[in-house]
Structures are given as structure tokens and as C-alpha cells.
Amino acid sequence: MGGESKWMGLWYVSPYVIGLLLFTAFPFLASFYLSFTDYDLLSSPEWVGLDNYEKLFTRDRTFDKSLSVTLIYVFSTVPLKLAFALFIAVVLNYRLKAINLFRTAYYVPSILGGSVAIAVLWRYIFADTGLVNMMLASIGIDPVNWFGDPNNALFTITLLRCWQFGSAMVIFLAALQSVDKSLYEAAAIDGAGPWKIFRHITLPLITPVIFFNLIMQTVQAFQEFNGPYIITDGGPMKSTYLLPLYIYDKAFKSFDMGYASAIAWVLFAIIMVLTLIAFWSSKKWVYYAGDKRS
Template identity: 80%
Template sequence: MESRYMGLAYLAPYIIGLLVFTMIPFLGSLYLSFTDYNLINAPVWSGWANFSDLTTDRTFKRSLNVTLLYVFLTVPFKLAFALLIAVILNYKLRAIGFFRTAYYVPSILGGSIAVAVLWRYIFADAGLVNLVLTSLGMDAVNWFGDPVNALFTITLLRTWQFGSAMVIFLAALQAVDKSLYEAASIEGAGKWASFYHITLPLITPVIFFNLIMQMVQAFQEFNGPYVITGGGPLKSTYLLPLYIYDEAFKNFNMGYASAIAWVLFIIIMVLTVAAFWSSKKWVYYAGDKRS
């Protein structure tokens, strides 16, 4: 009898954590999104008022556009760069273990406040990047004062955190059957043709997995924009997580912040469903008999 419940005993910490720290806040935010709640007084039911206000909120629309642009810039760049580095690190080079570790480290440190602060100093007016540019005879760039440059700066920080995606790509590349490359070489296929016709199709499940994971994480980005640019200039880096934070903890409008959070959740869910639907056309799993 005791062994029957042993599995539940091992799962209990995870189940309790899931309920207390995920499901209860999740459902609580859904309730608060239909209320007027200022963190002090009791929530007052307001129905669809918060969601209705979002349709005329210019700040929300601006933040939503910036967030979508940030995601659609960051995710492809990060995946492409991670795959490129994974292909390079897949070769048997001297001290390859060191280089694999070195390229993975930024993914561990990239989301920290300390690295965001360092990034801000690197791209400051008198920072390292401008120092290098001026030493090469080029003009210094106003990285944080120009809206386009500011968005590029935080996009570059996100791209720099490619280590986790790179490790997954590297594992997928090492799992590809080497005999396929030998057969392609005998048929006269070059390295590019082998990569395009063999490697890419066989790692599409991993590409799809990384796409979903990186898209969800990009939509939740907060530390970089908050520490580096604060959402400026002209709200060019004012992502939706920053707007949610400001409404909840600066303006004490938790009900409205919860409504924004649920809109963000719905956007992520719709894009994820769309990605799963499209995967039927380009993701190839073992045993597929597609032509």
C-alpha cells in the first residue's frame, strides 16, 4: 500500500509548486482582469471594462507593435546565429569542449541584471563600442537616443543569449546519421547541398522546438529593456511586460495590468497554435512518408 503512493510522494513538491505558484496566480489574474483593483482596496467587478479600454489605449497599441517587432526580429536572428555556431562547433577541433562551454555561458548570464547594466555601459556614448568606432575613424553612434538603435541594442542582447538554443542544435546535429553524408558525397553532393537536403530536414523538429521556446521567452522579455533603456526613447523599447509592470506596481492598476497580461497570453497562444499548424508542412519526424 505504501509503495502505491510512493510516486505521488515524489511528485508532491512539483504538484504543490504548480498549484501554489502557477495555477492559483494564473486563475487569480484572470479574475482580476475583470475587476478594478488598486492593490489597497478590495477588487470591484467591472466586467469587460479593462479589455474595452485597451482598444483605445494608444500606449498599449504602441507597446504591442514594439513587442511584435522585437519578437519577429530577435527570434530568427537568435535561431540562425545559434544554428551557425552549432554547425561550427560540431566539427572536431582542438579544445572544442572549451569553445562549446564558452559559447554557452552567455545564455546563463545574459538574463541577469548585472549583464544588462554592463550592456548599457558598453553601448553608452563613451562606451566600448563607440570607443572602437572612433578609433577606426568612424562617428560615434547614439545607441540609446535613437529609437531604431535602441531597439537594435536590446535585440542584440537577446541574440547574444543563444547558448541554450545552440546546445540543443548541437545535440541534434550530432544525432544525424553520418552514413547519409557519406552516401551524398558518393553521389557528388557538396557540403552546402548535404546541409540543405539532409541536415536541415532531419533537425526540423529541433528547429521547431527552439522556435516555440524562444518565441515565448522573447514575449516575456523584461530585464534587458527595463535596465538598459527603461522603455525609451519615445517608448521604442517599451515592451508589453514593461507596460504590465508599470500599470501594476507604479500606477497600482492591477486589474488593467492583468487584462494586458491575458491579452499577451492569448497572442502567445495564437502564435503557438499557428506554429503547430504550420509545422505539418515543414517539420519532418522519423517515419514520415512525405514526398
């Protein structure tokens, strides 16, 4: 548009630039610096080199536990949630009259999912004499100790996340609906069955959306806080003590800002490496039609 000034656009994006510098770029660099310091908020940060990292990787049993819990959580939640979201989207993607009704019903938990009220609800329905155990009892199954048993607690937290598959499903559904119907018809005429059509036509065409959902869900799952914090407070026996909880405790309960920053950077590094692997591998499995992408 108008050639009045090449600075005009910059003027419009200036709020973003200020926010980026103040609240993203500076904190990003500062936390990297802090991770090499000892900082308890009372005196100024004291440079300790790699001490924090050395302690993390060699002497901190809580970190080991927390890291393994986090990895188990992410690697079970994300595939489960995405597979379920895709499955339901495929079932929904049919000339069903009630498609909007179902879509709404499935989407509601995602809208409410992160709230404290839902975590509260989860505590009650999975309590020893809660809704789930009462239902199990009515079909003759012994009650399960959902939160008290360290072997079950993480699974119960995982279920909460999977329950919120709606937003991933809506994205899948939008992608499925944009697949050119004539491709299906052509394949059907060639005698391909429903599974073959799904495997060789639908799936490749929606790989960009699978990729998008995979990245977003992974980044978010690594940062899960509300569920475990409110429902189990990381317990029992740290079986749901995800890294964000550990970081929170270190930073805002024991005010060990340097150490907390080091844990945050390890978490960040893990997320980044996985994201990079995903991007790198996407060349092999994500199919881009080469158009419609701006």
C-alpha cells in the same frame, strides 16, 4: 513496480500537485478573473466586465506602442538569434580540435545573460563614448547614438539578446552531432555538395530541435524584462517599452491590478496563438523519425 498501492506514485508527486494548484492553476484563473475587474489593492476587486479590454484596444495609445514594440522585438530577435545559433553550430560541427573551447566561449554569455551586471555592461559599452563607439571611431565611423535615439534603442536591446545565442547553439550542436554520419557519406558518394547535404539531410533531421528552440525562444522573448528595464527603462519615447514593462508598471507602480491582468492576458493570448500556429504548422515541416522519442 510493486503493486502495493496505486496511490504510492501520487504521494511522490504530491509536492508538485500542491505547487501546481497554489502557484500556477489558482493564479492562472485568478488573473483571468482580475482582468475583468478594477482592483487598486485598497478596496476589493470591482467587476467591470470588458471595460479593461475595451480601453486597451480602443483608447490606450501606450498599449498600442508597447504592443508594436514587443512584436518588432520578438520577430527580429528570435529569427536572428536562431539563425546565428544554427550557423555557428554548423560551423562548429566539424572535426575541430578546439570545439570544446569555442563551445564554452559562446556559451558563457547565455549563462550570464539575464543578470543585472550584464545589463550594466551593455549600458557602458554602448554609451556615447563607450567601447563600441570608440572602436567604430578607430576605423573612421561616426559615433552612433545607441540608446538616445528611439530608432536605435530597440536594436541595441535586440543585440543583447542575440549575444546570448549560446544555449540555443549548444542544443543545435547536440542535435547535429547525433545525425548519423553514414547518411553524409552516402550522400557524398552520390555526388551531393555540402549545401545540398545540409539542405536535404541535416536540416530535415534537426527540425524537431529547431521547432523546440523556436517555441522556447519565442515564449521567452515575449517576456523580456531585465534588459530594457535596467538599460533604457523603456525609453527613449517608449521605443523599448516592451509589454512586460508596461504590465510591471501598471501592477507594481500604479497598483492597477485589474488593468495589468488584462494586458497580461492579451500577451498570453498572443503567445498561445503563436504557439498553436507553430504546433499546427509543425506537422508540415518538422520531421520525426518515429523512434527514440519517449
